[in-house]
Amino acid sequence: xxxxxxxxxxxxxxxxxxxxxxxxxDEAGEAKFKVGDKVRVKDLPDVFYTRTQAYTRxxxxxxxxxxxxxxxxxxxxxxxxxxxxxxxxxIFRQKDxxxxxxxxxxGDTLETELPERWLESA
Amino acid sequence: xxxxxxxxxxxxxxxxxxxQPAIHKETHAPYPDEVTNEQYRAYTRAAHDxxxxxxxxxxxxxxxxxxxxxxxxxxxxxxxxxxVWNAEERRRRQNVxxxxxxxxxxxxxxxWLLTAALILVDKQFVTLTELHDKIDEVKKRYx
Amino acid sequence: MSKNHKAAPMVDEVSEFxxxxxxxxxxxxxxxxxxxxxxxQWTEYMHTLGPLPAARLVAKAWLDPEYKxxxxxxxxKASLEVGIDxxxxxxxxxxxxxxxxxxxxxxxxxxxxxxxxxxxxxxxxRPILGQSPEWYRTPNYRRxxxxxxxxxxxxxxxxxxxxxxxxxxxSNQKSRFIVLPVRxxxxxxxxxxxxxxxxxxxxxxxxxxxxxxxxxxDVRHIRPAVNPYGH
Numbered sequence: 208x209x210x211x212x213x214x215x216x217x218x219x220x221x222x223x224x225x226x227x228x229x230x231x232x233d234e235a236g237e238a239k240f241k242v243g244d245k246v247r248v249k250d251l252p253d254v255f256y257t258r259t260q261a262y263t264r265x266x267x268x269x270x271x272x273x274x275x276x277x278x279x280x281x282x283x284x285x286x287x288x289x290x291x292x293x294x295x296x297x298i299f300r301q302k303d304x305x306x307x308x309x310x311x312x313x314g315d316t317l318e319t320e321l322p323e324r325w326l327e328s329a
Numbered sequence: 330x331x332x333x334x335x336x337x338x339x340x341x342x343x344x345x346x347x348x349q350p351a352i353h354k355e356t357h358a359p360y361p362d363e364v365t366n367e368q369y370r371a372y373t374r375a376a377h378d379x380x381x382x383x384x385x386x387x388x389x390x391x392x393x394x395x396x397x398x399x400x401x402x403x404x405x406x407x408x409x410x411x412x413v414w415n416a417e418e419r420r421r422r423q424n425v426x427x428x429x430x431x432x433x434x435x436x437x438x439x440x441w442l443l444t445a446a447l448i449l450v451d452k453q454f455v456t457l458t459e460l461h462d463k464i465d466e467v468k469k470r471y472x
Numbered sequence: 473m474s475k476n477h478k479a480a481p482m483v484d485e486v487s488e489f490x491x492x493x494x495x496x497x498x499x500x501x502x503x504x505x506x507x508x509x510x511x512x513q514w515t516e517y518m519h520t521l522g523p524l525p526a527a528r529l530v531a532k533a534w535l536d537p538e539y540k541x542x543x544x545x546x547x548x549k550a551s552l553e554v555g556i557d558x559x560x561x562x563x564x565x566x567x568x569x570x571x572x573x574x575x576x577x578x579x580x581x582x583x584x585x586x587x588x589x590x591x592x593x594x595x596x597x598r599p600i601l602g603q604s605p606e607w608y609r610t611p612n613y614r615r616x617x618x619x620x621x622x623x624x625x626x627x628x629x630x631x632x633x634x635x636x637x638x639x640x641x642x643s644n645q646k647s648r649f650i651v652l653p654v655r656x657x658x659x660x661x662x663x664x665x666x667x668x669x670x671x672x673x674x675x676x677x678x679x680x681x682x683x684x685x686x687x688x689x690d691v692r693h694i695r696p697a698v699n700p701y702g703h
Binding site for chain 3: 223308
């Protein structure tokens, strides 16, 4: 079997002096969603790896911020950094996530970041 | 307030919680038609995705770091610094590829360490034979 | 059992983990993947880390509304003013591999309380806050904080009124978070140093609130190590 040839320098070349995720700036193209949009988390196939938590799937949230561009974890986890996406910070109502969440604390929220591929308009 | 008696009875309260009747259904490679979609999702789940699972109140503790734990953390970061992997590759391997049993069965830094060992072999920087020989060599220093 | 039978030691003299750690490090060095100097250099970088810069960021923000706005708008830029350069300070010059370069400062208000968790692993803003505490890494904290936040916070001694929104920040991607708590009463006229002293690591994670006179995290059991790392 032949040995693969790894470019151990590729991240150094891309990110030195710039930082990560800054090094992916302007690579994702136009963002599909904007601050204030209501989105739903899709329940996409996630076999082998994801960083989109099961507890978010099917729930709706409001886009709070467009935080940065980066390859999604599903790709970066195999060192595939060719297709960065926009990442969004999303705010969920806890009552939309957990059926037993008390009405007394109906104002409580949860915020987490997800890449664009996981989101659809709601 | 701590005393041998207090420690004993508090330990007893923890221990009796483990005495429960249970019906265990062992699985030894079931047939495809015996596995529901719900079970498929559970078995193929990413072990790290624990948010929202039920658990009990515990005593929140700090911990002294072991020398090997500190060195392991540094090794993992330096391997990424020198381009052997990126942190996301590490997390995928360390927190999901290890599988459900090792995920909850091994110490936190135990998974970091095993994952660092395996990346060397997976990317063919080292053969598994070389790794085994090195472990053996190191072990012999302590005999 | 003979009278000369020696009881087995409670713990093996050297653990499999210690052996494997040495093996991995030696092999990596032998194969030229990194040098012993690299390992030492990163160790020394880790020694520089702790919660004080983050505490000082909060103190500065309490004293200067414009700086507070900067903290919320650009956490990386705000970090520079407390001596933390998320990109260039560490040997890589591209940030730490695990902590990236996107600090987000979460501003509490009298009606909004943030608390941070990483449900998927234990992501933590090490460059400005130091190493994460053991409890933060437990599956237990990661399972429960997102779903029963008020219960978990109560276990840490923090209870919020009904009209305060508790917002859990699940730190699951490249951003890293610190909480900028509300400045407590009884600190009028305090200096930056005095304010820094009461912003503990637990306040910066969000499981405690700063109070005059409270300059340390709550005392908790410290599980001892077999061969503790000390520096």
